[in-house]
Each structure stands twice: as structure tokens, then as C-alpha cells.
Amino acid sequence: MADENLSKGLVDAAFNKKEAEEADKIKEENKANEGDIITFKRDGQQLEAVVTSTNPANSVVCDLTIMEDFHEHNFDFEKTVVAHKNYTIKKRSKK
Structure with a gap:
């Protein structure tokens, strides 16, 4: 019974980890490309920048x-x- 519980726990942990990884992935169409202008927060400040490489x-x-x-x-x-x-x-480049 203990081995069965351990095995179930490991399977559940692996499944939960995979779900978390999938949730963290950003869809390709939502990723910035070179020349795009992005906004982000850093140290409580809203910043803006142009992407130079990805x-x-x-x-x-x-x-x-x-x-x-x-x-x-x-x-x-x-x-x-x-x-x-x-x-x-914020703005896609026209490339």
C-alpha cells in the first residue's frame, strides 16, 4: 500500500509539474520580435524599450x-x- 501511494504521488507530482510548465509557456504569436516596442515593470517603474534581439x-x-x-x-x-x-x-515593427 505504501509503494502504491508513493507511486501515485510521483505520478501526480510529474503531472502537476508538466501542467505548470505548459501554463508558463508563452504562445509564439505573443512573443516580441526585433524592432517591436514592449512595456514592462522594473522596480515599480513602467518602462518602454525596443527589442534588439530575441x-x-x-x-x-x-x-x-x-x-x-x-x-x-x-x-x-x-x-x-x-x-x-x-x-x-505595445507596438509591432513593420518588418
Whole structure:
């Protein structure tokens, strides 16, 4: 009986993990491409950036200097990496 419960628990855990992974996946049509403008929150601030490169698996690299108030933020960087699940697409590029 204990082996049966252990086995059922392992199957349930594997199933739950697979469900969570599927839920975390972002649909391809919702991923940004190079040239798209995205918005995201970082340290409580709403930021905007243009995508300069993509990693289809999990993230984009984007350039923050398109923001009119970029210099007012006093960032130590001009580019940053954002996970697909952490941004929204504001405007698609015309490419």
C-alpha cells in the first residue's frame, strides 16, 4: 500500500509539474520580435524599450534609450533582458 501511494504521488507530482510548465509557456504569436516596442515593470517603474534581439526560449534583449525620459532614470545600462512572460507588446515593427 505504501509503494502504491508513493507511486501515485510521483505520478501526480510529474503531472502537476508538466501542467505548470505548459501554463508558463508563452504562445509564439505573443512573443516580441526585433524592432517591436514592449512595456514592462522594473522596480515599480513602467518602462518602454525596443527589442534588439530575441531568445525564442525565454527572453528578449531590449534597448531602453527610446524612452523620452531615459536620462532621468539614471540607469547604469542602456539595454536589459526581459522574460517573455514579463512584458506586453505595445507596438509591432513593420518588418
